[in-house]
Amino acid sequence: MAYQEDIALMAHLMRRAGFGAGRDELEARVAKGYQATVEELLHPETQPAVDDYTLLRYQPAALLPGGQPPMGNVNIMYHLVNTKRPLEEKMALFWHHVFATGNSKVDNYDQLLSQIGLFRERGMGDYRALLLTIARNPTMIFWLDNNENHGTAVNENWGRELLELFSLGVGAYTEKDVREASRAFTGWTFETKIPRLPYGRFPWKFEYRPEDHDDGEKEFLGHRGRFNGEDIIDIVVEQPACARFVCRHLYNFFVADEPQVPAWSIEAPRDQKAIDTLTAAFRQSRFDIRSVLRVLFNSSFFKEARFKHLKSPAEVVVGSLRFVGGQELPRPGYGDLSMQPAYMGQDLLNPPSVEGWHTGPEWINSGSLMARINFVASLVGDPSLPGVRAIIDRLKSKGSLSPEQLVDGCLDLLGPVEVSAETRQELVAQAKEWGQTGWASETSAKTADKRVGEMLQLIVATREYQFA
């Protein structure tokens, strides 16, 4: 039983810090240990990077996809499905969610993918450095119009979102602070873009234009000086509100669903003590995200939060594709596969707005629920896929299964998934319609494979399975 608990805990860690894991991997990781696994996840550089050449061989258009979906989606989906550094990709998704930048305006997946690359590279490092990098990121500058923010004519878009959505949250600054922060970022723009025609798209480059910068004195969050953008970021990261804001985001993404971001200024966190623990780590480590994550994954509030997080569409799709296996090569048809999260309400690289996506129960409506269930069911119902085969083989090794054994075996090997007594009763009732499941003869084996596939489909259709 203790071993089973270790497996369940490891499955939880891998669902949250990664995209789930099959039983073989879970067993290997349990043998290695929980803390050691956390450390491995926190140090992606110890694992090989994704092989981009394979992507290019199959989908050359995914290298510089321009503004048209789905090639940008193909590129990111290939990385998500194949990564051996799951936490690195998860953090890239996390920051993509916070610094939500979208193709609807950028119209250039090359730039968006390069921003994702930046999140991969720096997502677990120093938050201050990350904020500064994103302030200089030409894609972000264009997305939030900072190229229109001039010494003589201030555009507040970036200045406002920096405070509202990227660092402090509503209520921790005044309108004057927005104005002054925006002034400090005047002149932060990008080099004149090279026209797309006739040679195609060129990468955008940051440019600081001192002549367009308002060098006058500013008063910002109680500080006074002739601030430039970097000074603003230095002041911002020292604010207690900043630690709270970043840590609440991490909590919502990794631990348990919080209300939507705009409600954070009025609704208290679901677990204030947990947020306090994380903010302490954030400040003590001087904004080191890796240190915060180490505390988070080793905390009891994390370990106890099993199935308290409604899976995002990206988690549903990527988790399922990795689980069933056989989806490593970006073969023709990968375009539609990579758009699956969009069909469930999460168009990667194209969030609905700078606010990012609304999470938790807001992922679910009558359309998206059906889309997610049917997608996962189509995979787990296919016994030719290696991950499904692996489940069948493990069940088969137990001999002939009673209805209860079939249900419990499937629940266990799919997760372990924890379901309510009522749900289990329905699953067992269905299995009882089928009687014993066994692989003794060739005909019974064929039926048994089919039954396992159907049971797995019924399980992924449960309410409980929508949670991680």
Place this chain on the structure above:
Amino acid sequence: MPATQKAPVLVTLQLSGGNDYLNTVIPFNDPLYRDNRPAVGIPDDKILKFDKTYGFNPSMAPLKKVWDQGKLAIVHGVGYPNSPRSHFRSMDIWHTCEPEKVGTQGWLGQVAREYDPKKENVVTTVSFGPSLFRALVAPGVPVACVAGPLEKYGFLPNIQERTQRLQVLDRFAKMYSPVAGSGVMEYLGTTGLDSLKGADILKVAPQKYASTVKYPDTPIARKLKGIAQVHFADLGSRIFYCDHGSFDTHAGQNPGHGNLWAAVCEGLEAFMADLREHDHSDNVLILLFSEFGRRVHDNGSGTDHGAAGPVFLMGDHVKGGHYGEYPSLKAEKLVQGDLNPSTDFRSVYSTILEKWLKVNPNSITGGRFEQTAFLN
């Protein structure tokens, strides 16, 4: 008004991405049209001129036929003040009638709630598109969202063997029984059961359907065919929604924009022929809108986000013609390079709500708006 007793039905076709007004309804006599469209202008001899002043994009021939029959109303210069020029925000405003704050209730979601307050029919609203449109959202209002082909609509389509399927869907229903007060689980339960029930009802539609009309093989035509199938099945559906796009033609506007309109118009042509063949056209009103028009001056290969755009209405009870004013293209009349809206979109909604859908428009549109006379 509908001459028959049949309940009025609204079909909304959303042109997602921001449709270019100037190249849709072309003011060909206005020299400013040529001046502003050096790169993406439509050559004069290609324009489908339908009166002395305006012509359609060359790919809109089927729509011109509707105009010639007097069944197409064009509402000009539709928008709202201070267009944010963001797809999301702008679409949100059109969907919720809330230009100042983030709205939570869709305008059509509120209509559906009024039609079916006790949620007796989960297919009052049927949407064809990959995700749920905000226009249809209202607390407690179910929407049947058909993402793929209608024939395959339903949970677990891979379990097809009849007894198995019935058993499995029965388990599903039991597993989703919502326990009051259980928060997210209750919400999931209700949502799951609504979609299950919706799928059950809708599956009869393609089975009952037979037609001589051939729809083109395009996504929008497939959606419209699905709408026709459900409408003919008389399941009590009143609000249909679908979309086509992306009209976000920043680059390569020609031929991209024309191809988009060709798909829309050819799909609509088949749809309307199908409605007539089945004697089901007299209670249908078709609405076409986009979240904004595009910049007056082109950018060298396309057009950027703009403000005012046209709204189209079609149907047996539509009084064809121009409504409202085409906003001036004169530089001094533009707002940040964009056409200044002359008609509030809520005026159009208000007319549809009161004169067609027969509900009180004021609470939905958030005020009183002058109505336009495009309905007989």
